[in-house]
Amino acid sequence: MPSQKPIRVALLGCGTVGTEVVRLLTGQAADLAARVGAPVELAGIAVRKPNKHREVPADLLTTDAAALVASDVDVVVEVIGGIEPARTLLLDALRAGKSVVTANKALLAEHSAELSAAADGSGADLYFEAAVAGAIPLLRPLRESLAGDRITRVMGIVNGTTNFILSGMDSTGASYGETLEEATRLGYAEADPTADVDGFDAASKAAILASLAFHTRVTASDVHREGIASVSAADIAAARALGRTVKLLAICERVTEGDQESVSVRVHPAMIPRSHPLAGVNGAFNAVFVEADAAGEMMFYGQGAGGAPTASAVLGDLVAVARNLVQGGRGPRESAYAGLPARPMGQTPTRYHISLDVADRAGVLSQVAAVFAEHDVSIAAVRQEGRVDDASLVVVTHAATDAALRSTVDKIGGLPVVREVVSVMRVEGEET
């Protein structure tokens, strides 16, 4: 057993993740001590409701999180969530030289500059593996394992709730509303699912991923965000007809134009081929596809949410910061030296799938094609199927700027021969 002085840990928040952090920390105390080289001791747990029943030691509970942070602790683990009071508590901890482990993506996506500066000021560690894709080791590979490579793209499914809903719509053909109800009933979607279904959660994670991948400070406001509420059963059926499926993707891309580089960071639903590795990621699982110059393509897959999986990542970080305290040294600092500009969505190259109901008569296809040509959008594939008195027309484009594609869709929707724009969706994951 290590004889070193214990590493004292303050836990802030004891909900879904916090409860599991306590369980792992106490249940594996001897192994953790051996791995760290000193006992890791829970000094206190800050909660809001001390009388709520919890499977944690009652004598450690306090409602005064600020006093716990200010007490004689070495590490602060934050699993409260939200901006305040988490921001102030963590800034106080870091400024006092206490290392921080947090799962709080919303906070990091807005305030990582301030938090990193506070950590640098005192030499404390700031670790946050649990903030993106839960248990899946992803941030450490980006920050450390791939630090010698040049990452060009990070694309993934980073929200379990929306993936559960889209997978359900795909397998049953049901509407978005019906599937959301089912997800809520089964406890996957929260009572207020806004952060998930409107893409806020995924956008925070995309900002964190892009910052690490491109050594550039990216915040949530740099991320173009679209949720899944407008994905219809018709969109899913249109994807299915083309051998594709719809996923909510977080996409972080390095865009090179001449000698200018920028980063495009976006969250939106997109059709991907069923043969793509991300297409087989169903239910509440997460997966992230990374492309780097030398390493090539990599995929990280596993449980992106849930108390125990998220606590696994928190404990991994806790062991890392505790080891640094015992052995000396520090984890990686923020690396934002590249400072690449964020590319506006309108200027980002994307591809569209457009499904239309059109009149079935001579010249319709050429009228539609003319609108694409007018906007300099090149067509990759067209499929037309005649029905009794109209026709279904499906167009898949080559890459063009998102603004040109949007204008094309607007103009096509206004053509008298177009009866209905059935489905418009971006296409990712293959060259056409």
Ligand SMILES: NC(=O)c1ccc[n+]([C@@H]2O[C@H](COP(=O)([O-])OP(=O)(O)OC[C@H]3O[C@@H](n4cnc5c(N)ncnc54)[C@H](O)[C@@H]3O)[C@@H](O)[C@H]2O)c1
């Ligand atoms: N649940 C997941 O699957 C998951 C996955 C990855 C990351 N996260 C992140 O982990 C964090 C915690 O998530 P959770 O699911 O455990 O949330 P939760 O709502 O279950 O738990 C948060 C707890 O913090 C408590 N709290 C609120 N304000 C407090 C305060 N001022 N002082 C002390 N306690 C306070 C709440 O009462 C609640 O019990 C969030 O940042 C979340 O985004 C969660």
Ligand SMILES: N[C@@H](CCO)C(=O)O
């Ligand atoms: N609400 C998130 C939790 C994990 O961050 C999800 O559904 O993926």
Ligand code: NA
């Ligand atoms: Na992770």
